[in-house]
Amino acid sequence: MTVATLAVWKFTSCDGCQLTLLDCEDELLTLASRIRIVHFTEASSASEPGPYDVSLVEGSITTPRELRRITEIREQSKILVAIGACATHGGIQALRNFADADEFTSRVYASPEYIATLATSTPISAHVPVDFELRGCPIDRRQLIDTLCAFLAGRKPDIPNTSVCTECKRRGTTCVTVAEGIPCLGPVTQAGCGALCPAHHRGCYGCFGPMADPDIHALLPILRVNGMSTDDIDRVFTTYAAAAPEFARRYRDEPPH
Numbered sequence: 001m002t003v004a005t006l007a008v009w010k011f012t013s014c015d016g017c018q019l020t021l022l023d024c025e026d027e028l029l030t031l032a033s034r035i036r037i038v039h040f041t042e043a044s045s046a047s048e049p050g051p052y053d054v055s056l057v058e059g060s061i062t063t064p065r066e067l068r069r070i071t072e073i074r075e076q077s078k079i080l081v082a083i084g085a086c087a088t089h090g091g092i093q094a095l096r097n098f099a100d101a102d103e104f105t106s107r108v109y110a111s112p113e114y115i116a117t118l119a120t121s122t123p124i125s126a127h128v129p130v131d132f133e134l135r136g137c138p139i140d141r142r143q144l145i146d147t148l149c150a151f152l153a154g155r156k157p158d159i160p161n162t163s164v165c166t167e168c169k170r171r172g173t174t175c176v177t178v179a180e181g182i183p184c185l186g187p188v189t190q191a192g193c194g195a196l197c198p199a200h201h202r203g204c205y206g207c208f209g210p211m212a213d214p215d216i217h218a219l220l221p222i223l224r225v226n227g228m229s230t231d232d233i234d235r236v237f238t239t240y241a242a243a244a245p246e247f248a249r250r251y252r253d254e255p256p257h
Helices: 016-023 025-031 064-076 085-089 092-098 101-108 141-153 164-171 176-180 216-225 230-237
Strands: 004-010 035-040 052-058 077-083 132-134
Touching: 004 016, 004 064, 004 141, 016 025, 016 052, 016 141, 025 141, 052 064, 052 085, 052 141, 064 077, 077 085, 077 141, 085 092, 085 132, 132 141, 216 230
Parallel strands: 004 035, 004 052, 052 077, 077 132
Antiparallel strands: none
16 A cells, blocks of 8 residues: 655744644544655654655745745646645735835844845745645644545545635525624635534635635625724735735725725
8 A cells, every 4th residue: 555755844834734733543543554754843843754645734924035935836746736825826924015114024024134034925836836725724624634645545625715604504594794784704615614604604705715716896795784994905805815915905996886
């Protein structure tokens, strides 16, 4: 039986998506005969050189060193999977993309001349080819395990391309916007979380990033009617997927209101 090698890499991020992998204790034991983890700093200091069958990459590219590292990892990886909002859309740290990173650095650090950083925080796909993306902040453990199993079985991972609203319908969750007037990004956010927030009477915050071809302009009036100011809308669209172009251009050609 062929055993696949798995490497897990961290870039600029909070480690939450790596912890999701560690939380898959029982599932990993089941897969242990088929997958050998050869690099995963969050779990062990042991590390083996490539090439690697599968690399999971968490975090965004924010430093010159990371820019060099991701190129090297891509060259050593047969399959590269970007995991989490930081790796797929730049993450919360992509808020720097809308301001002056040098000014931030000078205000935060006593000796900014020692800080090596890029002016932007960008997703992995902006620099190297990515074979698959797992969205979320953090990623969904079911999607993660399904993706690993898909590689072992030689099939394509079952990654949805619909909206969170479809997941609400499947699990029988009443629409929080229609029933309770709660602002929700579910209509424009990619499915995959199982509609977790609406199931607990909270609006979707868009942590899985934009769905394919989202109709942002149709959603904006609904958000305003349900109490969101322009600042509120700016804030929610520039949080988890700040660098997503579909979210960033929400005001382009918008009808007057």
